[in-house]
Amino acid sequence: MTGVDTSRGPERLHLSLITPGSAALPVLTGDDRVDVDDLDWDFPDGCVPGEMILHVAGGDQPAVVGWDLLIEGPQNEDGLDLDPVELFPSGVSLLAVERRLGHPLPALPGTVASPRAGEVLDAVAAEAASPTPWRKLEPEACRTPRNPEGHLLEYGCPLCEADGVPLETHILVRRVPEEHATSIEVCESCHDLLHAPLPAALDDLIGRNRPPCPCCSAMRTHRIIWGMPVLPILPGYTVAGCAPPAVPEEFAPTAGSGGPRRIPTFRGSPTQVRTSASAPGLRPPHGWGAVPTPPC
Structure with a gap:
């Protein structure tokens, strides 16, 4: 964690709010791909140099992403100057921090006064070191039967x-x-x-272990489903329909193969084109069969 001594606790602790939450970590790490004009970074009134600030990524479940010492700003004409104390790349659930404290934090952006300011920092540090499982924080979330049956x-x-x-x-x-x-x-x-x-x-998690598109190296790809699967189709999959009676133009016979072969049908199960066209003599247009999004 940090080497900053919080045993006495700060007089005040401020909580800033960054929205959208997806921009919070990039802006704190200086990612130049983030346009500050496309986000809102709100500070509570009365912030003065020398005070501590926790930066919170806004959203349905706010999370602490950074802890800084305020050097200048945010109302200063020279702009905002922060001295980083701790960065939380995985985020620290604000709900979990409140659970540890036993009371809610002020509305964001907000300020916590002493002695609770030090308690909040301690709770954030403890939660960062040992995150509370989301199932304890949201016992009703996604509450449905396990082991779904069917397609x-x-x-x-x-x-x-x-x-x-x-x-x-x-x-x-x-x-x-x-x-x-x-x-x-x-x-x-x-x-x-x-x-x-x-x-x-x-979109980044679906099929994250798939190889990239061999055509354009796109990392987000779709897996092809042959046949007529039961709807709805899950994100990250594309239905190719039933096997055609003839070899489509995209599949060409390779030299010495004796001509094209029939493409087998796979009863609606997801397969790669490479698998579906694995009969000798067929050469799929995308070697691994992953359909890039959008298609190359």
């Missing part, structure tokens, strides 16, 4: 693509296209990732 088991976990593991239902917070599901079945470890204080985007 969803054919996918395995769509995030890590592990087969034969118990699945849990994760309710998608943001709206997804109507042709996709509003919930997703994932394994326990991936479910924990989706409830992390600073969760990664679902």
Whole structure:
């Protein structure tokens, strides 16, 4: 943790609010890909140099992402100058901090006075060292039966693509296209990732172990499903339909193969094009069969 002595505690502790929350960590680390004009960074009134500030990423579940000493600003004409004390790359759940404290924190942005200011810093440090499981913080979240039956088991976990593991239902917070599901079945470890204080985007987690597109090296790819699967289709998958009676133009016979072969049908189970076209003589357009998003 930090080498700063908090035993006496600061006189006051301020909590700033950065929205959208996804920009909080990049702006604190100086990522020049973040445009400060596209975010709101709100400080409570009365901040003066020499005081401590905790920076909170806004959202449905706010999380502490940084702890700084205020040198200048935020009302100073020369701008904002902060001396970093501690960075929390994984985020520290504000709900978990309140649980440790036994009382709610002020509305954001806000200020905590002594002696509770030191207690808040201690709670943040303790939570960063030993995070509280989200299942204790949100016992009602995603509360659905485990081990769903039916076609969803054919996918395995769509995030890590592990087969034969118990699945849990994760309710998608943001709206997804109507042709996709509003919930997703994932394994326990991936479910924990989706409830992390600073969760990664679902699009970045789906099929994260897949190879990149061999055509353009895109990391976000779709796995092709041959046949007619039961709807809805999970995010990260594309339906190719039933096997065509003839070899499509994209598949060409290789030299000495004796001509194209029939593409087998896989009863709606997800496969890579490489697997679906594994019969001798067929050469798929994308070697691994991962369809880049958008297609190359």
